[in-house]
Amino acid sequence: xxxxxxxxxxxxxxxxxxxxxxxxxxxxxxxxxxxxxxxxxxxxxxxxxxxxxxxxxxxxxxxxxxxxxxxxxxxxxxxxxxxxxxxxxxxxxxxxxxxxxxxxxxxxxxxxxxxxxxxxxxxxxxxxxxxxxxxxxxxxxxxxxxxxxxxxxxxxxxxxxxxxxxxxxxxxxxxxxxxxxxxxxxxxxxxxxxxxxxxxxxxxxxxxxxxxxxxxxxxxxxxxxxxxxxxxxxxxxxxxxxxxxxxxxxxxxxxxxxxxxxxxxxxxxxxxxxxxxxxxxxxxxxxxxxxxxxxxxxxxxxxxxxxxxxxxxxxxxxxxxxxxxxxxxxxxxxxxxxxxxxxxxxxxxxxxxxxxxxxxxxxxxxxxxxxxxxxxxxxxxxxxxxxxxxxxxxxxxxxxxxxxxxxxxxxxxxxxxxxxxxxxxxxxxxxxxxxxxxxxxxxxxxxxxxxxxxxxxxxxxxxxxxxxxxxxxxxxxxxxxxxxxxxxxxxxxxxxxxxxxxxxxxxxxxxxxxxxxxxxxxxxxxxxxxxxxxxxxxxxxxxxxxxxxxxxxxxxxxxxxxxxxxxxxxxxxxxxxxxxxxxxxxxxxxxxxxx
RNA sequence: GGUCCCAUAGUUCAAUGGAUAGAACGAAGGUUUCCUAAACCUUAGAUUCAGGUUCGAUUCCUGGUGGGACUACCA
Numbered sequence: 001x002x003x004x005x006x007x008x009x010x011x012x013x014x015x016x017x018x019x020x021x022x023x024x025x026x027x028x029x030x031x032x033x034x035x036x037x038x039x040x041x042x043x044x045x046x047x048x049x050x051x052x053x054x055x056x057x058x059x060x061x062x063x064x065x066x067x068x069x070x071x072x073x074x075x076x077x078x079x080x081x082x083x084x085x086x087x088x089x090x091x092x093x094x095x096x097x098x099x100x101x102x103x104x105x106x107x108x109x110x111x112x113x114x115x116x117x118x119x120x121x122x123x124x125x126x127x128x129x130x131x132x133x134x135x136x137x138x139x140x141x142x143x144x145x146x147x148x149x150x151x152x153x154x155x156x157x158x159x160x161x162x163x164x165x166x167x168x169x170x171x172x173x174x175x176x177x178x179x180x181x182x183x184x185x186x187x188x189x190x191x192x193x194x195x196x197x198x199x200x201x202x203x204x205x206x207x208x209x210x211x212x213x214x215x216x217x218x219x220x221x222x223x224x225x226x227x228x229x230x231x232x233x234x235x236x237x238x239x240x241x242x243x244x245x246x247x248x249x250x251x252x253x254x255x256x257x258x259x260x261x262x263x264x265x266x267x268x269x270x271x272x273x274x275x276x277x278x279x280x281x282x283x284x285x286x287x288x289x290x291x292x293x294x295x296x297x298x299x300x301x302x303x304x305x306x307x308x309x310x311x312x313x314x315x316x317x318x319x320x321x322x323x324x325x326x327x328x329x330x331x332x333x334x335x336x337x338x339x340x341x342x343x344x345x346x347x348x349x350x351x352x353x354x355x356x357x358x359x360x361x362x363x364x365x366x367x368x369x370x371x372x373x374x375x376x377x378x379x380x381x382x383x384x385x386x387x388x389x390x391x392x393x394x395x396x397x398x399x400x401x402x403x404x405x406x407x408x409x410x411x412x413x414x415x416x417x418x419x420x421x422x423x424x425x426x427x428x429x430x431x432x433x434x435x436x437x438x439x440x441x442x443x444x445x446x447x448x449x450x451x452x453x454x455x456x457x458x459x460x461x462x463x464x465x466x467x468x469x470x471x472x473x474x475x476x477x478x479x480x481x482x483x484x485x486x487x488x489x490x491x492x493x494x495x496x497x498x499x500x501x502x503x504x505x506x507x508x509x510x511x512x513x514x515x516x517x518x519x520x521x522x523x524x525x526x527x528x529x530x531x532x533x534x535x536x537x538x539x540x541x542x543x544x545x546x547x548x549x550x551x552x553x554x555x556x557x558x559x560x561x562x563x564x565x566x567x568x569x570x571x572x573x574x575x576x577x578x579x580x581x582x583x584x585x586x587x588x589x590x591x592x593x594x595x
Numbered sequence: 596g597g598u599c600c601c602a603u604a605g606u607u608c609a610a611u612g613g614a615u616a617g618a619a620c621g622a623a624g625g626u627u628u629c630c631u632a633a634a635c636c637u638u639a640g641a642u643u644c645a646g647g648u649u650c651g652a653u654u655c656c657u658g659g660u661g662g663g664a665c666u667a668c669c670a
Contacts, residue, residue, distance in 0.1 A: 032614065042613060044650060054650085080650080081614060124670065161670065220667090305668060314598095322668040329670050358599070359665055385600090386664080393663080422633065440633090452608065457600090457663070459607070464620090469633055471608075471619040478633050486630050527611090539609065542618080553626095553635045573630095595633075 001086065001094070002028050005039055005065070005072075012064035019049045030516070036076055037083030038091075038516065044080045054080030088507050092568075095515045096501055099575045104582045105149045107522035110529065113151035114347035117340060118144050121158045121270070122353065125257040126166045127195035129264050130394060131387050131402040131460060132354065138449050138588060139384055140352040141270040142534035145586045150529040155344055158272045159336055162254055163279040164329070168235040170194050171249050172228070173201035183256050189405065191260025194253050199396075204228055240326050267408050269442065269588055274343075276336055282327040285335025289320045292371045313366045315359075320367070333364050334371075341375050348378045350532070355383040355455075382532055385457035387449075402462060411441035411466065418468050424595065436592050440474050443589045447473030450587050451538040471542055474595075476584055479545040479552075481595045483577040486557055490570065495558060497574070499567045507568065510551045514572060517544050521579050525586070534587055541583040548576050 006026040013021050025045050031037035043050075043058045050057040055077055062075035062082050071090040076083045120140020123129060129137075144154045174181070174197040183190040205228045212222035223229060238246045265271065289306055292298045298308050298320065305323040310316060320331055340349060351361060361381035368376035386393060387402075394401045415437040419425055425433055448466045452458045468474040490497045521540070528536040557573060560566040581591045 027611095027613080029611085029613085033617090034615070040614085044613075047650080079614065122670095126670095164670065166670065303668090316666075319668055324668080326668085328668070354664095355600070356664055357670090360670090383600095388663085418633070422631095424631070424633090448607095455600090456608095461607085464606090467607095467620065469620080472633085474633055475619095478631080482631055482634085489630055535609090539618090546618085549634060550636095552630080556630070558630050595631085 001071075001090070002039065005041070005069070005084065008065055008069050009041060009061060011068070012061045013046060013049055016060050016064060017049045017051075021046070021049060031083050035078065035081075035083050036085065038086045038512075039084045041082040041084065042080065043082055047080075058082035088512060089504060091512045091515050092505050092507050093503075094519065095572065095575075098515075098519060099571055104578060105522065105525060108149055108525035108529075109151040110526065113153070115153045115155070115344065116147055117155045117157055117344055117346040117349040118147070118352065119157050119159060119349065120144075120352035121265075121272075122161065123158075123261060124161045124164075124166055125191075125194070125254050126170045126198045127396060128189070128191040128260060129404040130396075131404065131407060132394060134268065134404050134407065134445070135384065135387050135449050135458075136352055136354070137265070137268055137270045138446055139382070139454055139534060141268075142450055142537075142587050143350070143352065143382065143532060145588065146525060146529045146534060146537065149525055149586060152529075155346070156271065156273045157276065157340070158274075159276045159278060159281075159333075161278050161329075163239065163250075163282065165232055165236050166198070167250065167254075168232045168239065169201040170198040171246075171253055172232050172235055173197040173204070174253065175249070183259070189260045189263065190256030190258070191264070192403075192405075194257050194260075199399075201228065201232075236326060237324060264404050264408075267405070267442075269590075276339070278332045278336070281335040281339055282332035283335070284339055285331040285333070286321065286327055288334055288338060288371065289331060297371055308363075308367050308370065310363060310366050310370070313370075315363055315366060318363050318367070330360070330364065330367070333360075334367060337364070337368060337376070337379065338373065341373070346375075346378060348380060350380045350382050352382045352384065355385055357381070358383055382454070384454040388457055388459050390459065390461050390463075402460065408442070408445070411445045412437045413441070414465050414468070415441035415444065415474075418474075419595070428594075436595060439590045439592045440468070440477060440595065443473035443477050443584070444468055445473070446587055446589050447476070447538055447584075450534045451542070453535050454533060473584070473589060476541050476545040476580060477589075477591055478595060479548055480577050480580050480591045481593065482552065483548075483573045484593050486570070486573060490558055493558065495566070495570075497567075497570045499563075501568055501571065502564050505564055505568055508555075510554055511569075511572060514547050514551050514576065517547050518575060518579055521583070528586075537583055537586050541580055541587075544576065544580060544583070548573075548580075 005028055006023050009026045010021055010023055013019055027042040027045060028039050029042070031040045041058070041061065043054050043061065046057055047054060050060065058077040058080065062077060062084070065072045065084060066075060071087050072084055073087040074085045118140060121133065121137050123133060144156050147154045177200055178197060181193065183193050186193060205226055208226040208228055209219070209222040212225055213219065217225060235246060239250060289298065293300060293306055298306055300306050303323040305319060306321040307317050307319055310318060318330065319328060321327060337349070340346065353361065358381065365376055365379050368379070389400060391400070419436065419440065428436065444466050451471070487497055524536055524540045528534060555569060557566065557569045560569060584591065
């Protein structure tokens with residue numbers, strides 16, 4: 001409709017003022033809630049053609065539209081805004097068209113679908129996942145769903161940072177203090193067990209550092225000189241040299257961690273098509289770096305460390321291989337990127353990684369460009385904001401991290417508590433109840449995280465539990481469950497919920513508002529895919545649920561005596577339910593049939 | 596020091612350069628013989644400051660203040 005109106009406005013300007021204008025000058029938006037109308041034309045940009053006041057210009061165009069556009073029923077002018085009212089008959093037939101289409105995402109499909117690789121999660125194997133990883137995983141997974149809905153071929157991928165000095169720290173501490181403890185012997189989840197030894201290492205190191213500082217060393221010197229740190233570095237060297245004992249221990253402890261991660265991923269409902277391991281890609285990265293050195297793209301210092309000079313690109317000098325020949329994070333990221341492109345030939349590769357690594361990804365892209373990979377143009381850092389606590393950033397060293405598994409368990413618990421208090425679960429089996437708590441608890445968590453603009457930092461206050469009322473996931477789920485309940489009742493009362501709608505039907509304002517919102521679904525999805533923002537989808541779903549609840553409150557559906565009107569309201573409700581389910585599905589949320 | 600990001604009701608979040616800045620939680624009040632009250636409806640309550648561009652600025656530009664991130668032979 002916007003398109004038709006815009007064209008008509010161009011026509012109106014031509015006819016009224018005898019000027020040809022670009023359609024892009026025509027600004028048509030949805031009319032704000034407190035004004036009468038469906039669409040609003042902002043006339044300010046057209047004043048230089050009409051050479052009249054905003055009010056008169058708006059009046060001219062409004063008059064033209066009413067005369068020449070059958071579906072424009074009336075208009076009103078407030079300041080420079082022309083509010084256009086579309087006939088309810090048009091809205092009704094618009095809805096009929098929309099509801100008869102099978103494919104909900106059809107109108108959201110991108111003009112040029114491509115192959116897009118999305119990397120998310122990217123955990124280190126020295127400690128369990130925390131709330132920051134939850135945001136990462138939910139954003140990454142949702143992004144994949146949204147891109148798929150828009151017709152792209154998406155490869156969900158993960159890079160597991162399974163090697164490096166941090167792993168050695170856990171390994172070393174376990175060797176020294178572990179007494180052979182295993183997940184089985186301790187009953188601890190594997191990733192938590194390994195995390196425990198990482199903490200042990202940091203504590204012991206802290207003592208050694210304090211001791212050295214008393215002898216007059218600086219913080220940095222002390223950390224470097226501490227015996228534990230030296231041992232950890234030696235271990236890394238042994239690991240890279242393929243020392244059997246070290247590799248065995250590494251494999252064992254990593255397998256514990258993977259079992260733990262798999263469990264957390266399962267709970268969160270995220271998955272991957274292809275998992276890369278840094279231990280398998282870093283050598284490849286090393287080769288690329290050494291090759292580039294031969295080709296004089298990089299340079300080597302006297303201590304034999306290898307660097308790239310990116311000062312021309314406005315960046316700094318960056319280390320790519322340490323003087324002892326071991327790889328750094330950047331080395332493996334170079335290798336992984338090249339490997340991925342060889343294997344999948346992506347058009348785009350999106351890295352879902354926190355904004356604290358903005359610099360890292362600038363460097364990565366520049367290095368790849370410098371080495372000569374034209375496809376590096378398609379690398380994109382999806383930089384999302386940190387999750388902060390009231391006292392600031394989460395710090396694992398200070399034990400202020402919110403553990404992912406704990407939080408998920410708490411959410412399910414809260415869901416259970418709230419559900420039992422409301423006491424609506426008569427007729428649910430034990431299994432159905434557990435399933436519901438899952439859907440609601442995770443729904444609340446996922447919506448809480450995803451409704452926030454990904455670019456922004458967000459705050460999580462552990463003291464205040466995540467809500468189940470108001471602007472929340474369960475609110476949307478509740479709306480859906482209510483609609484399903486109406487359909488169940490229709491069935492038991494023998495009401496046919498799928499009769500052919502009449503070609504003409506008089507419908508009300510509440511219904512039109514709902515239709516308008518429903519019509520905006522595809523555009524919301526494509527915008528979310530273009531701006532990489534699941535938050536747009538989340539907020540849309542909330543708006544739609546809110547609008548439907550008003551409709552549900554004000555209008556009777558099954559109690560409506562007119563069979564045609566009743567059928568229309570049922571269809572409107574059913575379609576709303578489909579859109580809500582599809583919408584939150586893009587956020588990785590599931591809908592309960594009853595709650 | 597350098598580079599970058601952020602600042603909106605008491606709180607957590609919204610707002611393609613457009614009208615009277617939206618929600619939710621919290622506060623005060625109301626709605627149930629009626630399809631699920633995890634709902635609906637009232638009321639009170641906000642753009643960090645100073646300039647600039649513009650017919651029009653929460654949005655763009657400059658500066659101040661406040662907060663955060665990065666600037667490792669960590670990841």
